[in-house]
Amino acid sequence: MVDLWDGLPVLAQDGLVALAWALPLLVVGALLLRGLAPWPLVRALLARFRVPVALFVLLIAVSVGTGISLVAFERGLRAGTARAADRFDLIVAAPGSDITALMATVFLQPSDMPLLDGATYAEVTGHPAVAFAAPLAFGDSADGAPVVGTTANFLDHLSAGAIEGRAWTAHGEAVVGAGTPFAIGDALHPAHGIGDFADAEAHESHEYRVVGRMAPTGSPWDGAVLLPIETVWEAHDLPTGHAPERAEQIGPPFDAALFPGTPAILLRGHTLADTYGLRAAFQGTEETMAFFPGTVLSRLYNVLGDMRQIVSALTLVTQVLVAAAVLTGFALLTRLIRRQMAVLRALGAPARFVVAVVWSLAVTLMASGAVLGVALAVGLVAVLASVVGARAGLAIDVSLGLPDVTLALAFVSLASLIALLPALSMRRQDIVAGLRG
Amino acid sequence: MGASGPGLRVEDLIVRGDRGRELLSVPRLDLTPGGSLGISGPSGSGKSTFLFAVAGLLKAASGTVAWGDAAITAMGEARRAAFRAERIGIVFQDFLLFDELGAADNAAIAALYAPRGARDGIRARAGDLLSRLGLADEDRPVPGLSGGERQRVAVARAMAGNADILLADEPTANLDRPTATRLVDDLLVRCRERGASLIAVSHDETLLARLDRRIEIRDGKVRLDG
Numbered sequence: 001m002v003d004l005w006d007g008l009p010v011l012a013q014d015g016l017v018a019l020a021w022a023l024p025l026l027v028v029g030a031l032l033l034r035g036l037a038p039w040p041l042v043r044a045l046l047a048r049f050r051v052p053v054a055l056f057v058l059l060i061a062v063s064v065g066t067g068i069s070l071v072a073f074e075r076g077l078r079a080g081t082a083r084a085a086d087r088f089d090l091i092v093a094a095p096g097s098d099i100t101a102l103m104a105t106v107f108l109q110p111s112d113m114p115l116l117d118g119a120t121y122a123e124v125t126g127h128p129a130v131a132f133a134a135p136l137a138f139g140d141s142a143d144g145a146p147v148v149g150t151t152a153n154f155l156d157h158l159s160a161g162a163i164e165g166r167a168w169t170a171h172g173e174a175v176v177g178a179g180t181p182f183a184i185g186d187a188l189h190p191a192h193g194i195g196d197f198a199d200a201e202a203h204e205s206h207e208y209r210v211v212g213r214m215a216p217t218g219s220p221w222d223g224a225v226l227l228p229i230e231t232v233w234e235a236h237d238l239p240t241g242h243a244p245e246r247a248e249q250i251g252p253p254f255d256a257a258l259f260p261g262t263p264a265i266l267l268r269g270h271t272l273a274d275t276y277g278l279r280a281a282f283q284g285t286e287e288t289m290a291f292f293p294g295t296v297l298s299r300l301y302n303v304l305g306d307m308r309q310i311v312s313a314l315t316l317v318t319q320v321l322v323a324a325a326v327l328t329g330f331a332l333l334t335r336l337i338r339r340q341m342a343v344l345r346a347l348g349a350p351a352r353f354v355v356a357v358v359w360s361l362a363v364t365l366m367a368s369g370a371v372l373g374v375a376l377a378v379g380l381v382a383v384l385a386s387v388v389g390a391r392a393g394l395a396i397d398v399s400l401g402l403p404d405v406t407l408a409l410a411f412v413s414l415a416s417l418i419a420l421l422p423a424l425s426m427r428r429q430d431i432v433a434g435l436r437g
Numbered sequence: 438m439g440a441s442g443p444g445l446r447v448e449d450l451i452v453r454g455d456r457g458r459e460l461l462s463v464p465r466l467d468l469t470p471g472g473s474l475g476i477s478g479p480s481g482s483g484k485s486t487f488l489f490a491v492a493g494l495l496k497a498a499s500g501t502v503a504w505g506d507a508a509i510t511a512m513g514e515a516r517r518a519a520f521r522a523e524r525i526g527i528v529f530q531d532f533l534l535f536d537e538l539g540a541a542d543n544a545a546i547a548a549l550y551a552p553r554g555a556r557d558g559i560r561a562r563a564g565d566l567l568s569r570l571g572l573a574d575e576d577r578p579v580p581g582l583s584g585g586e587r588q589r590v591a592v593a594r595a596m597a598g599n600a601d602i603l604l605a606d607e608p609t610a611n612l613d614r615p616t617a618t619r620l621v622d623d624l625l626v627r628c629r630e631r632g633a634s635l636i637a638v639s640h641d642e643t644l645l646a647r648l649d650r651r652i653e654i655r656d657g658k659v660r661l662d663g
């Protein structure tokens with residue numbers, strides 16, 4: 001059975017889940033409406049109560065819409081962060097918290113990380129399995145944008161070669177991300193630290209000139225300024241990693257004795273097995289830790305995954321509560337049609353017809369609200385994605401899928417069961433009392 | 438034309454209201470098949486209660502109500518509803534039409550819950566009755582109709598199901614004389630055509646005078662008149 005399920009295409013699985021959720025609605029509807037035609041009356045009653053009906057529909061739309069948006073947005077956020085980590089295969093840093101290191105490197109969040117010294121840098125980058133290595137020296141900023149000192153190979157790796165202008169060829173030249181407000185030719189003014197902690201005095205004698213601009217990557221790096229690591233060191237009045245007679249050199253090889261240190265190194269092996277080997281070699285040593293950003297992220301997702309289950313459940317509970325509130329208001333509304341329902345039964349309509357009228361009214365209300373809610377969610381998710389995406393520098397995928405629509409369907413289906421309560425209470429109404437009004 | 442409606446037999450009927458208060462007591466009442474009966478009496482004396490009882494709309498404390506062979510007091514709720522749908526047409530006091538529907542939809546309301554096969558017949562009869570009552574192609578919603586027009590829609594609704602029992606509760610109350618006279622004519626002509634048995638509650642002497650017999654209800658007790 002499980003094998004059969006797993007063998008189905010995803011779309012078929014989603015479709016079956018949707019169908020399963022729709023089942024209570026379909027079964028109750030079929031049982032109640034069989035052989036009856038309450039729609040002309042239901043339509044007329046909806047038109048008569050259009051103001052409260054519109055209010056109820058709006059309420060439901062907002063609750064369903066926000067519920068769907070939250071779930072879809074959370075999913076988009078996960079996909080966006082995973083994509084941002086894509087280009088960071090293996091990160092080596094001084095021992096400490098891998099989550100802090102992940103936030104600092106992949107998401108460029110300000111943090112105070114210890115440095116790897118020249119000997120360690122030489123040992124790590126000199127490992128025979130290394131196919132690609134680049135230092136990542138962050139912590140400074142320039143005109144509000146985070147600054148990262150690195151080597152030209154990383155620039156190439158991050159931008160996949162898509163640079164407008166050119167890569168740096170000398171000290172003091174900068175390449176900026178697509179999300180920065182800087183243009184080629186601009187002069188940038190470095191500060192020590194980032195944001196509120198930036199200390200502009202520190203590097204006041206220095207200036208960076210923008211020579212290139214990367215194409216968008218959909219990651220926080222779009223907001224960064226990349227520099228030769230030597231320039232970052234110079235700004236701190238540190239050695240440049242090269243002997244004085246080669247002071248103009250940028251990029252490797254570095255002189256271990258003159259290497260001021262870097263908080264992180266990005267690595268990749270010749271093969272996947274090599275990369276795993278590198279992780280084994282540098283994880284948990286005296287001087288280093290090594291981690292896959294993707295793995296740390298999935299660990300985070302796992303922790304947040306439980307959270308997500310809870311949020312989804314709460315979302316559904318909230319929606320059901322809103323439905324219950326609306327149905328309470330609806331039950332009050334049905335008092336206004338008590339007399340008419342009594343007339344119907346006095347004329348000989350089966351009790352089931354009266355139940356069907358009240359239930360159809362409620363379900364039409366809920367279903368309209370849910371449909372409107374899905375439409376609302378489409379807009380809301382787009383807004384959330386662009387606002388949060390812009391603030392975090394992440395490209396967030398915003399598409400709604402069948403599972404999201406299923407959430408709305410599940411809501412209508414559950415609400416249709418709750419709607420049986422006011423509907424069935426009509427059936428218990430005394431006919432003569434109803435007629436006397 | 439058509440077979441005549443069933444006779445009515447009421448025996449030892451007692452209807453109680455709140456806290457067991459006796460609302461109506463009818464030791465014995467008979468109506469011949471296809472006959473008509475007028476009921477008069479002061480307000481609050483139990484006339485509507487009597488109509489509700491013979492329509493099976495309330496549970497009698499004791500006694501029997503039978504239309505022909507059908508003892509309505511012995512039926513369960515669902516069967517009484519089915520019996521009403523098939524056999525009884527009611528014109529309520531105050532009409533009790535559906536304000537949100539037009540005249541035609543009101544008259545044919547039974548089509549919404551009748552068996553599929555009977556719906557077209559109901560709609561056709563409702564349309565036919567409305568046009569014969571002078572309300573052909575009337576699509577104004579009920580609130581736009583005059584009292585007399587509403588009364589005629591109510592009569593059309595009562596007869597659209599081809600009932601052979603017609604119950605009318607003060608059908609001419611609130612109508613001016615000419616309108617009332619025309620409505621009584623319509624009612625009686627329709628009943629005669631269908632051969633329906635008719636019970637009408639009314640204070641209207643011109644209506645009562647045109648029925649086969651009349652009774653008076655006072656304080657829930659039936660007094661047989663002429």
Ligand SMILES: Nc1ncnc2c1ncn2[C@@H]1O[C@H](COP(=O)(O)OP(=O)(O)O)[C@@H](O)[C@H]1O
Nearest residue numbers: 436454460478479480481482483484485486487
């Ligand atoms: N809405 C009501 N609730 C409780 N009792 C009522 C109600 N309407 C009428 N009754 C009781 O039923 C009795 C008979 O009423 P009804 O059959 O309507 O009288 P009639 O139609 O002759 O005016 C009244 O005396 C009153 O006590």
Ligand SMILES: [Mg+2]
Nearest residue numbers: 484485486530
């Ligand atoms: Mg009355």
